[in-house]
Amino acid sequence: MDIDVLNEKQKEAVLKTEGPLLVLAGAGSGKTKVLTTRIAYLIREKKVDPSSILAITFTNKAAKEMKYRIIGMLGPIGYSIMICTFHSFGLSILKEQYALLGYKENFTILDSDDTLTVVKKIMKEMNIDSKMYNPKAIRNAISSAKNELMTALDYEKYVNSDFSEKVLKVFKLYEQKLFHNNSIDFDDLLVLPITIFRKHPDILKAYQERYFYVLIDEYQDTNEAQYLLSKFISAKYKNICVVGDESQAIYSWRGANYRNILNFEKDYDNAEVILLEENYRSTQTILNAANDVIKNNTERKEKNLWTTNEEGLKINYHRAYDEMDEAYYVAREIKKLLEEGISKSEIAVLYRTNAQSRMMEEVLLRENIPYKVVGSVYFYNRKEIKDLISYLKLLYNEYDDTSLLRVINTPKRGIGLKTIADLSLKATHEQKSIYEVIDHGKELQFKNLIESLKKETEHLSITELVEVILEKTGMRKEYESEKSLEGEVRLENLEEFKSITKTFEQEHGIISLREFLDEISLVSDIEEHKANDDVVTLMTIHSAKGLEFENVFLIGMEENLFPHTKYECGKSELEEERRLCYVAITRAKKHLWFLNAKKRLVYGMDASNPPSRFIREIREDCLLKDEIEPIVSKDFSLNIDENISYSLGDKVFHEQYGSGVVIDINSSIVTIAFEYPYGVKKMIKGHKSIRKVS
DNA sequence: AGAGGCGAATTTTTT
DNA sequence: ATTCGCCTCT
Numbered sequence: 001m002d003i004d005v006l007n008e009k010q011k012e013a014v015l016k017t018e019g020p021l022l023v024l025a026g027a028g029s030g031k032t033k034v035l036t037t038r039i040a041y042l043i044r045e046k047k048v049d050p051s052s053i054l055a056i057t058f059t060n061k062a063a064k065e066m067k068y069r070i071i072g073m074l075g076p077i078g079y080s081i082m083i084c085t086f087h088s089f090g091l092s093i094l095k096e097q098y099a100l101l102g103y104k105e106n107f108t109i110l111d112s113d114d115t116l117t118v119v120k121k122i123m124k125e126m127n128i129d130s131k132m133y134n135p136k137a138i139r140n141a142i143s144s145a146k147n148e149l150m151t152a153l154d155y156e157k158y159v160n161s162d163f164s165e166k167v168l169k170v171f172k173l174y175e176q177k178l179f180h181n182n183s184i185d186f187d188d189l190l191v192l193p194i195t196i197f198r199k200h201p202d203i204l205k206a207y208q209e210r211y212f213y214v215l216i217d218e219y220q221d222t223n224e225a226q227y228l229l230s231k232f233i234s235a236k237y238k239n240i241c242v243v244g245d246e247s248q249a250i251y252s253w254r255g256a257n258y259r260n261i262l263n264f265e266k267d268y269d270n271a272e273v274i275l276l277e278e279n280y281r282s283t284q285t286i287l288n289a290a291n292d293v294i295k296n297n298t299e300r301k302e303k304n305l306w307t308t309n310e311e312g313l314k315i316n317y318h319r320a321y322d323e324m325d326e327a328y329y330v331a332r333e334i335k336k337l338l339e340e341g342i343s344k345s346e347i348a349v350l351y352r353t354n355a356q357s358r359m360m361e362e363v364l365l366r367e368n369i370p371y372k373v374v375g376s377v378y379f380y381n382r383k384e385i386k387d388l389i390s391y392l393k394l395l396y397n398e399y400d401d402t403s404l405l406r407v408i409n410t411p412k413r414g415i416g417l418k419t420i421a422d423l424s425l426k427a428t429h430e431q432k433s434i435y436e437v438i439d440h441g442k443e444l445q446f447k448n449l450i451e452s453l454k455k456e457t458e459h460l461s462i463t464e465l466v467e468v469i470l471e472k473t474g475m476r477k478e479y480e481s482e483k484s485l486e487g488e489v490r491l492e493n494l495e496e497f498k499s500i501t502k503t504f505e506q507e508h509g510i511i512s513l514r515e516f517l518d519e520i521s522l523v524s525d526i527e528e529h530k531a532n533d534d535v536v537t538l539m540t541i542h543s544a545k546g547l548e549f550e551n552v553f554l555i556g557m558e559e560n561l562f563p564h565t566k567y568e569c570g571k572s573e574l575e576e577e578r579r580l581c582y583v584a585i586t587r588a589k590k591h592l593w594f595l596n597a598k599k600r601l602v603y604g605m606d607a608s609n610p611p612s613r614f615i616r617e618i619r620e621d622c623l624l625k626d627e628i629e630p631i632v633s634k635d636f637s638l639n640i641d642e643n644i645s646y647s648l649g650d651k652v653f654h655e656q657y658g659s660g661v662v663i664d665i666n667s668s669i670v671t672i673a674f675e676y677p678y679g680v681k682k683m684i685k686g687h688k689s690i691r692k693v694s
Numbered sequence: 695a696g697a698g699g700c701g702a703a704t705t706t707t708t709t
Numbered sequence: 710a711t712t713c714g715c716c717t718c719t
Contacts, residue, residue, distance in 0.1 A: 059708065087709045111709085131702095131715090186709045253706065353705055355711095375707080412695085522709060542706045564705055580706080603704065604710035667710080 003037060006030075013241075013274045014038045017046060017213070020234075020268035021241040022261070026305045027290070027586035028281025028548065031243055035215060036066060038241065039081065040073045042213055050080040054211035054233065057085055058218045060523050062546065066217075082211070086226045088522050090189035097196050097203060106514070108183045108397040109521040113381075115139055115174075115185050117402055122173045125428065133166050141167045142174060146187040147223045147255045149194065151175075181433055182399040190225035197232050208236035219244035219264070223255040231267070238268060246301060247294050250542060250580045252572070262301065279305045281548055281589050283312025285622050289592070290585040292618045297575045305586075314624035316593045319611065321630030323356075323600040327363035329628075330553050330595060334369055334536060337551055344370060346550040348537040350584050352562040356555060357538050362668055364536065365684050374539035380520065384479070384490040385497055389520065391469050395454050396513050399433035408446055411478035415442050449473065462516050463501045470494060486649055489663055489673050541584045552588035555595040558609035561602075581614045594623075644686040646670050654690045657681065 003011060013023045013034045025031035039055060042048040057063045063083050071078035084092070091109075098107055110118070119139045123130050141164070145155050152171040159165050178184060184192065197204040214234040216222070219242035222230065234240035242264060249258035265271045279287055287305045294300070316333075320326035334347055349360055349371075357373050364371045379385060387410050390403035398404075401424075409415045423443065427434045438447045449472065456468050470476040475494070479487040504519070505511060537549070556562055563577035585592065594615055599608040615623070646652075650662040657674040660681075664671035672690070673680050683690055 085709065090709095109709090112707095189709075250706075251708090254708080355704080416695095524708060540706065576706095601710070666712095 003041065006033070006037065007278055009274055009276050009278070010034050010037075013276070014041050016272055016274075017042055018239055020238050020264070020271040022219075022264045022271055022273045023241065023243040023276060024261075024273065024301060024303060025243055025245055025276040026279060026303055027245065027248060027583070028279040029276035029305070030278075030280055031217075031245075031276065032066065032069065034276070035217060035243060036069045036073060038215065039070055043074060043077065043081075048213060050077055051082070052210065052212040053081050053215070054089070054213070055081065055083040055215040056089055056217065056230070057083070058221055060085055060088075062217060063088075085522070086229065087186060087189040088518075090193045090229070091518060091522065093193040093196070093207065094184070094189065097193075100196055100200065100203070101192060102179070103184070104182050104397075104399075106182065106397045108393050108400050108403070108517060109189070110178070110183050110185045110402055111521065112139075112186065113386075114402045115143075117405075118174060118177060119170055121405075121424070122170050122177065125424070126169060126173070128166055128170070133163060137163075138167050138170050142171045143185075143187050144255055145171065146185075146191050147225045149191060149224055149228065176431075177401070180399065180427075180431055181401045182397055183402070187225070190229055194225060194228055194232065204232060205236065207233055212237055212239060214240045216240070216242045217244070220246045220249040220258040220261045221251050221256040222260050223257060227257070227260045240268070245303075246299075247297070247303070247579055248545065248583050250545065250576060250583060252576055262299070275301075275303060277303055277305055279307040279309075279586075282307065282586060283309050283590060285312045285314060286585060286588050286590075286592055289315055289618045289622045290582050292622070293578060293585065293614050294582040296617055297578050298571075299575065313591045315618070315622050316591075316626050317615065317623045318593070318595055318626040318628070320595060320597045321599070322597050323359045324363070325630045326555055326595045326597045326600075327359045330360065330555065330593070331363045331367045331369060333553070333593060334364075335367065338369075342551065344534045344536045347553075348539065348544065348547075348549040348551070348587065349553045349555060350539060350541050350544050350587065351555050352541060352564055352580075353556075354540060356561075358667075360538055360555065361682070362684065364538075365669065365682060369536060370534070371536040371538055372533065374537060375543050379493075379496075380524070382490075382493055384475070384493055387475065388466065388469065388494060388497060389517075391453075391473060392465070392513065393517060394435075394450060395457055395465075395469075396517055398435040398450065398454075401427065401434045404434050407473070408443065411474045413442060413446060413474075415446065419443060457513055461501075461505055461510060462513065463498055463505060465513070466494075466498050466501055484649060486661075486663070489661060492673070541580050544587050545583055548587055548589055550588070550590045551593075552584070552591070553593045553595060554584050557594045557596040557612040557615055558600075559612055560607070560609045562612050562614070578614065581612075641686040641688060644692065646685065646692070651693045652690045653693050654681075654683075656689065659693070 003014060006014065010030055010033070013021065014037050023034060035055065039053060042053060043050050055066060057066060063085055067078060067083045070081060070083065098105060116135060116139050120130065120135045123135055152168065152175055155168050155171055159168050211233055214230065216230050230240065242261065244261045246258045246261050249256060252258065265273060284307055287307055291305055318329050320329050330349060337347060338344065351357060361371070361373065387407055390406040393400050393403040394407060405420065408420065419441065423434050423437060426437045430437060435447065438444055453469065453472060457465055460468065476491065479491045504516065562581070563574055596611055599606055646662050646665050651659060652662060652672055653659050654674065657678040660672040660674035662670050663673045663680070668685050669682050670685050671680060671682050
């Protein structure tokens with residue numbers, strides 16, 4: 001553990017172990033290093049019991065990274081430290097205290113799709129028109145209310161419109177329904193522990209004593225519930241260290257309140273504040289640009305990033321003709337970088353909205369530059385996977401109506417809408433779950449099937465159980481008998497799921513269904529276990545938070561797009577956009593490019609936006625305007641056979657990857673699933689390397 | 695139950 | 710421009 005490699009401020013942050021501490025850590029100032037060293041110091045020097053340390057992060061990825069680094073420093077003892085996300089911390093409490101709130105041990109967690117389904121169902125039952133009131137909006141309103149720690153009862157006081165009146169109605173039933181289903185949503189993972197703590201001071205006390213030292217990462221992103229949970233847990237010993245940077249608060253639209261970090265000193269008497277302003281990541285030029293932009297925000301703590309790094313390259317600024325020209329400029333610059341021997345994994349293209357990735361993808365495909373789009377398709381979101389997970393959830397918690405409804409007629413077993421409606425009505429009426437009220441007909445056969453599978457869970461591993469489910473529910477047969485290529489792909493996905501469970505079991509030993517379900521409920525996607533993929537990264541600025549790349553292209557630097565002003569543009573919204581810009585700029589270590597276009601298609605209409613105000617906020621000598629001839633090129637025909645149309649399920653043959661199936665088509669890109677080991681690839685329509693086979 | 699047509703919406707995303 | 714959800718028709 002190298003305390004000596006830390007700078008003075010970082011050292012202070014490590015050594016001040018007692019009492020409330022606020023570490024304002026600018027971008028690239030070694031925040032994670034401080035956190036991990038601090039934990040190592042507590043254990044090694046202060047002889048603190050690892051199990052009395054609680055470190056909370058926002059994402060699984062961050063938690064994993066921190067754990068990995070700690071274990072690197074301390075060895076296996078690191079495993080016994082509670083390093084987790086807010087939600088998994090909440091779950092750990094609920095697993096111990098569920099009974100206090102009347103839940104049964106086998107409660108399950110609904111994801112945001114599931115909760116939407118519940119909301120829709122309730123709206124239907126209550127005859128609320130889903131055209132007049134958007135179910136998603138209602139779900140979000142409920143979720144926001146819960147994160148503000150409002151119960152349905154509290155919400156009543158805030159009803160001031162038609163919409164909120166409907167929200168209230170749905171909210172009440174929603175909470176009832178979840179309870180009767182013995183299930184909870186993501187928000188409950190934060191809210192219910194707080195409810196318990198408020199009701200049972202003795203239990204709160206026990207947790208306070210268990211976690212003597214508390215660390216919270218990304219404190220600027222805490223919402224009310226998370227804020228309060230942090231406060232409760234550390235209220236007794238007040239050994240709370242929060243780390244964050246209000247300049248990087250970009251989730252206020254999700255209920256995060258960066259004032260939590262600005263108010264830390266008011267919340268905790270004698271709080272010490274340490275500023276980490278030395279940046280180890282970027283060049284002076286990049287930091288100047290970042291500072292120039294962020295200083296236009298009013299609500300922030302004065303902070304000025306500096307570095308001893310060299311001045312570095314200027315920021316290239318290119319105003320392209322249109323979005324295609326913009327993408328081509330980026331592709332050309334990337335090619336230059338690759339020729340210089342720069343690794344693709346050190347190149348990122350960042351944008352404000354997902355829609356912008358499209359043209360970029362198309363051009364990178366045409367130019368044969370390997371890339372990945374972060375956060376596009378979620379494995380767990382595929383239909384067949386969700387169905388399978390629903391079976392698992394139902395086996396664990398038969399009261400889970402959401403899962404039951406998903407699979408009761410999947411694959412088809414002749415249980416129609418009428419039957420389902422009747423069952424739902426009966427269940428609502430008797431305040432029971434659907435499973436409980438099933439007593440005859442084909443649905444009883446289904447119930448018996450579930451009962452027999454439940455028996456199997458006792459002596460099978462998860463992988464074996466999945467196999468039995470695929471067989472006995474007829475899922476496998478269904479897809480096999482389709483004799484369609486789509487069915488084949490779905491079967492492959494299910495096989496892939498089995499390899500996930502297998503890996504999981506190899507890593508964790510024999511695990512219970514509960515452990516497995518918890519894991520997949522709280523992890524949004526599987527590990528990107530294609531490790532050594534050296535490719536260019538495309539992603540939104542939001543997803544780029546916490547990451548760094550030597551070379552960063554920031555595209556769409558235009559008014560209306562970034563800052564984004566689709567709806568209203570209030571001062572606070574603009575400031576959040578500016579923080580987002582700050583985050584984007586500070587991702588770059590060595591070289592940064594700004595791109596925009598004189599005109600582009602927005603919602604199918606020509607739009608021409610002036611350059612982003614953020615560019616103007618940067619001192620001029622940081623920027624190098626690059627004026628080159630626009631590529632107004634029509635000769636994309638290179639390697640392309642025109643007029644080839646595709647439909648889903650078409651069989652194709654690729655000279656390198658062999659035979660494959662078209663699984664997605666969008667304007668000029670086809671997605672093709674090739675056989676093992678090539679997998680799913682995107683290609684430009686009509687590329688000469690692929691041909692259709694009949 | 696599945697295909698086709700129409701209208702509406704279209705920032706950011708984790709858990 | 711395109712996607713998505715809902716509706717109707719086979």
